[in-house]
Amino acid sequence: MTPADARAATARTAPPLNRTQVLTAAVALADREGLAAVSMRHLSAELGVVPMALYKHVADKDDLVSGMIDLVVAGYRPPEAGLDWREAVRQRVLSARDALLEHPWLRTAIEAATRRTPIVLGHMDALAGEFARGGLSYDLVHHAMHALGHRIWGFSPEAFASPPPRPGDTAPPPPTDVEAEAQRAMVAAMAQHFPHVAAIALDSAARSPSGACDEQFEFEFTLDLLLESFDRLHAAHWSSS
Amino acid sequence: MTPADARAATARTAPPLNRTQVLTAAVALADREGLAAVSMRHLSAELGVVPMALYKHVADKDDLVSGMIDLVVAGYRPPEAGLDWREAVRQRVLSARDALLEHPWLRTAIEAATRRTPIVLGHMDALAGEFARGGLSYDLVHHAMHALGHRIWGFSPEAFASPPPRPGDTAPPPPTDVEAEAQRAMVAAMAQHFPHVAAIALDSAARSPSGACDEQFEFEFTLDLLLESFDRLHAAHWSSS
DNA sequence: ACCTGAACACCGTTCAAGT
DNA sequence: ACCTGAACACCGTTCAAGT
Numbered sequence: 001m002t003p004a005d006a007r008a009a010t011a012r013t014a015p016p017l018n019r020t021q022v023l024t025a026a027v028a029l030a031d032r033e034g035l036a037a038v039s040m041r042h043l044s045a046e047l048g049v050v051p052m053a054l055y056k057h058v059a060d061k062d063d064l065v066s067g068m069i070d071l072v073v074a075g076y077r078p079p080e081a082g083l084d085w086r087e088a089v090r091q092r093v094l095s096a097r098d099a100l101l102e103h104p105w106l107r108t109a110i111e112a113a114t115r116r117t118p119i120v121l122g123h124m125d126a127l128a129g130e131f132a133r134g135g136l137s138y139d140l141v142h143h144a145m146h147a148l149g150h151r152i153w154g155f156s157p158e159a160f161a162s163p164p165p166r167p168g169d170t171a172p173p174p175p176t177d178v179e180a181e182a183q184r185a186m187v188a189a190m191a192q193h194f195p196h197v198a199a200i201a202l203d204s205a206a207r208s209p210s211g212a213c214d215e216q217f218e219f220e221f222t223l224d225l226l227l228e229s230f231d232r233l234h235a236a237h238w239s240s241s
Numbered sequence: 242m243t244p245a246d247a248r249a250a251t252a253r254t255a256p257p258l259n260r261t262q263v264l265t266a267a268v269a270l271a272d273r274e275g276l277a278a279v280s281m282r283h284l285s286a287e288l289g290v291v292p293m294a295l296y297k298h299v300a301d302k303d304d305l306v307s308g309m310i311d312l313v314v315a316g317y318r319p320p321e322a323g324l325d326w327r328e329a330v331r332q333r334v335l336s337a338r339d340a341l342l343e344h345p346w347l348r349t350a351i352e353a354a355t356r357r358t359p360i361v362l363g364h365m366d367a368l369a370g371e372f373a374r375g376g377l378s379y380d381l382v383h384h385a386m387h388a389l390g391h392r393i394w395g396f397s398p399e400a401f402a403s404p405p406p407r408p409g410d411t412a413p414p415p416p417t418d419v420e421a422e423a424q425r426a427m428v429a430a431m432a433q434h435f436p437h438v439a440a441i442a443l444d445s446a447a448r449s450p451s452g453a454c455d456e457q458f459e460f461e462f463t464l465d466l467l468l469e470s471f472d473r474l475h476a477a478h479w480s481s482s
Numbered sequence: 483a484c485c486t487g488a489a490c491a492c493c494g495t496t497c498a499a500g501t
Numbered sequence: 502a503c504c505t506g507a508a509c510a511c512c513g514t515t516c517a518a519g520t
Contacts, residue, residue, distance in 0.1 A: 016484060040513060052514080061513065078261045097420070111352045121435050128437035138444040141437070142454070149360045149390060150399030156392030158399050194362050196369035203379040213383070229470050234488050256501060257503060293495080294504050302494065486519065493512060499507065 007022050017047065019057040019188065023067040027103065035105035040064070045225060062114060069109055070119040073153075078126070079150050085134025086227050092127055096154030127152060136230065140238045144230045151226070156219055256289065260298040264308040268344065271309065276346035281305070303355060310350055313340050313361040314394075319367070326375025327468050332450050333368055334464060339393030368393060378472065381479045385471045393472070397460055 025047055030038050040061060044051040058064045076099060080092035100106050113120075124145070131141040150157055191198040202215050266288055271279050285292040299305045319341060320332035343345050365386070372382040391398055403461075406441060432439040445454050 125435040125438045138440045142441045194366040197366045199379045200383045
């Protein structure tokens with residue numbers, strides 16, 4: 001079905017496109033096929049419309065991606081009222097993490113983002129506000145936000161973990177015997193050349209039966225480590241001037 | 242000058258291209274015009290060669306970028322021998338940071354990278370090795386690496402800072418009077434809608450005369466905060482099993 | 483107000499061919 | 502062994518035109 005056909009089929013009944021529809025479709029497309037699949041041309045085809053039609057609702061590609069981020073970030077849940085600042089920050093960050101697990105493309109999108117929208121600023125402000133209401137000086141709040149880094153958005157920097165699988169990828173076929181043998185050799189070579197990385201992997205495997213690093217545990221552990229550090233600095237009468 | 246002309250001009254004297262030349266030229270191009278300018282076509286034109294010629298020295302675009310990262314990471318300086326583990330980690334991370342300041346595109350490249358090369362694994366292993374030689378359990382080393390996150394590569398996650406200027410961008414023209422007025426209004430609106438972000442900016446400006454956040458100080462402060470946390474967990478007899 | 487069509491200046495990568 | 506040329510299937514975005 002060409003865009004013209006699709007348009008003709010719905011010309012009488014369908015209301016004109018609007019920004020929310022475009023962004024919602026973009027998010028759904030990214031969820032399904034990954035961020036790389038979200039091109040102006042692919043997205044427009046999905047909406048039964050010519051590529052240039054999108055430019056009425058979105059300034060350009062950058063604005064489209066910003067809008068997708070906003071749509072998700074706007075859904076972060078605020079914490080219950082009356083919580084201790086540590087717990088309030090914890091809940092905000094874990095809520096961000098929930099959204100991220102639903103939308104795996106969000107990590108890449110945020111890392112590549114170049115604009116600071118009001119919604120995004122609002123999230124940062126809310127988080128800074130929790131610290132400030134807890135009595136931390138703005139100097140310490142500043143340092144705390146930097147130390148949290150991308151955990152603010154619900155993910156830790158992926159310097160150590162392997163890259164996540166993308167939805168577009170097909171599952172790898174089961175290894176043949178010679179491939180399995182080659183893999184064993186690889187692991188042995190790894191252990192020889194990178195003994196500490198190998199030791200960490202072994203230790204981690206021994207700790208969790210699944211063999212993989214427990215990402216959720218790791219995230220919460222590091223988050224709590226940071227919160228404790230801020231608390232300690234705060235308790236040490238870290239002063240603002 | 243077309244690629245053919247360039248080739249003809251040097252056909253007798255120039256030796257054939259090799260991988261190192263391709264990667265070095267790619268790094269220089271990225272330093273000069275930003276990572277976005279490093280396309281197979283642009284790079285090949287710069288080398289006086291047809292795009293497909295690069296594929297003899299590089300598997301594909303991903304391999305090209307991996308090679309660029311390797312070239313820089315291979316230049317990270319190892320710390321002096323006999324240092325305390327905390328100081329050794331500190332020096333490795335600060336050396337990574339030096340390289341990053343020379344190559345601003347490195348942050349984006351590492352964040353987008355999908356392959357784990359031996360050179361990159363080697364850096365992670367060296368860092369994990371410093372912790373391990375300090376007597377930390379591999380479980381704690383694992384957590385420490387996660388907490389360091391992208392600081393391993395010399396940058397902190399840019400969740401709070403504004404995106405860095407790209408070499409390709411032209412400097413903005415000086416603001417006219419009405420623009421300056423509009424900017425003042427923006428700042429006032431910021432302070433109203435995002436009071437905590439504004440307070441942090443004000444506090445930071447009061448602290449450093451330049452008005453901007455002192456990135457280097459911030460980086461080292463957070464790095465030291467993390468190192469202290471690991472040390473404390475270590476001293477608390479954090480056990481491995 | 484919203485969508486279309488054709489065009490422009492780009493991409494990465496294939497294949498078969500040259501020297 | 503290394504480089505070329507033509508082609509394919511894509512991009513984002515412009516401009517002028519339709520309804």
